[in-house]
Amino acid sequence: MPHTLPLITPAVCGLPETFYSRVCPEPLAQPYWVAQNHALAAEMGLAPSEIFDNTDNLLYLAGSAPAYYPAPVATVYSGHQFGVYVRQLGDGRAALLGDSTGGGQRWEWQLKGAGKTPYSRFADGRAVLRSSIREYLCSEAMHGLGIATTRALALTGSNDAVYREEAETAAVVTRIAPSFIRFGHFEYLYHTGQHHNLPVLADFLIEQHFPECREADNPYLAFFQTVSQRTA
Template identity: 90%
Template sequence: MPHTLPLTEPAVAGLPATFYRRIRPEPLSQPYWVAQNHALAAEMGLRPSEIFDNPDNLLYLAGSAPAYNPTPIATVYSGHQFGVYVHQLGDGRAALLGESGSGGQRWEWQLKGMGKTPYSRFADGRAVLRSSIREYLCCEAMHGLGIATTRALALTGSNDAVYREEAETAAVLTRIAPSFIRFGHFEYLYHTGRHHNLPVLADFLIDRHFPECRRADNPYLAFFQTVSQRTAALIAAWQSVGFCHGVMNTDNMSALGLTIDYGPFGFLDHYDRHHVCNHSDHEGRYAYNEQPHVAHWNLIRFASCLLPLVPESALTDELERFPEAFQTAYTARMRAKIGLQTEEPADHGLIGDMFAALQGRKVDFTLFFRHLSKIGNTHGEPPPPELASLFEGSADAFVHWLGRYRGRLHAENSNPEARAVRMNAVNPLYILRNYLLEQAITQAKNGDFREIERLHRCMQNPFEERQEFADFAERPPQWAGGICVSCSS
């Protein structure tokens, strides 16, 4: 039977040919389902049974169908990788299958790991099961946290060998997003002298995703302002949950303000402002505390590509507003995390001093905020045992901070029970820790995909405590500190 995927030609195909090339996926041997995202299928207005019970749909989403209509598209972009400009990158192992729509929303479908494209350079265009599981689960974990992200509809696998540091098995991920356009698409046009195509791409995004910008005096400036604001909000969200992207190159920055391209990512286990999750990042360029600064640096690179469309002074003014926009978004999130309902000028210092009290104490980032909700209003009362047990070494600095915090709570007449409910609604109990991923990957390599499905169910709602996921709420084991993720992850 033919595939039943409701795909039409992607709108990107209407752009000039300089933006993309048509490609043919390279089939895998005997593909099989690894994971199916029924919840996302339903959100997209699809019937999961019609999508996942059809063997021809499996072949199609594994890059292994006999024919593809529409013909998949790989787009070209460039970017700054670890601060160094690379003139041509592009979709080296991904291609747009098409798009679908429901309820006024359009979704692009992209296969990742389906073989070589004209932009693969010297790579094989494949993805391995290990890294594909990581991306599948983290897309959905971020969505569960309420953070803007690409999504993952399905994951297929094959026993075909793919070689990284060692031989691994192949996988193909079906990624979903309103758009996969990145800063790097604009960089390619600007730095290769294709300036006449810059307004074409900007107009494409404005018309499809930012129609309100069309009413501005300069729609292109309004477009950049919107991208900057969305980026500030995105990075504030990352910082608030301890998410480290790992490789914030400009080609990994979404023009829609989405989290995109999950590689050597990691959530903080214990708080360390200098944590580097990517072992390929030897200089710590993308450390946790550097992410807001890198986002600003990337926006400067993006703004330079809009110089043919927007006066430099206007772009500079907007770039100068980014640090404040980030800080405002970040402080708002942190106020909610510590249960504050009002705004005070001193809150920025209170939040900063809280993290200073945690630095060097190996305090679990996620569990700290969860247990902080148990704090009462009584001055001098010691921290609850669950919270105190998170500290290694002296907690004197935190106890001193706790006095100031309670003073702030008293000032707004905070009710402890109501505050705990509010805090638990924004502070996750479950986070997609790397050791949980390693356990799921190990089982998957042995053909058991149940832990992937279990993690996915848990991370769809990481705020609600459920007994079936009690093991996911524990502090990481000692061996978790030895997990190594790099750009090959």
């Protein structure tokens, strides 16, 4: 039976293609459910049984579906890694599957650990079960404490080997957030001289997430102040 995930094309595909690359997840062999977040599914307006009692959904969320529609994307950004500023990072092991609406808001779906992207920088694009369990538990614990963060809808595993200090088994986390856009997306556009795309990205975020800023005398200043306050 076909997957029953209510996904539409990621909203970021409305941005210039310099912002992202289309990707195809790399399949894992014989994936299985490790964890299912029924509470989050309900918050998203989804029936847990429709999501998790479906073999095709398991394959889709493990990066192992035979085809993906809409086409997943990986985005490019700058940032700090290991204490050093890196001009180009990006979604090195994450693929944005699409958007959905439910529970009174919009949600973005992302697979973490689903294989290489153009931004993997010599890495394998995989995640191991050990660290994926940690992310799943910690993100939900932070949510329970009232700290805004990404959420974990599902965790799938496979006996495929992933090599770190030693061989471990693979996993994919389905991450959920209103948006996966970072400060680093603006930094990348700035440091690569794409200054003309900075207002494009700001306009996109104001339209999608901060519509109250549109009526301000200076929408960009209002956007900056709102983001600063919420982050603080």
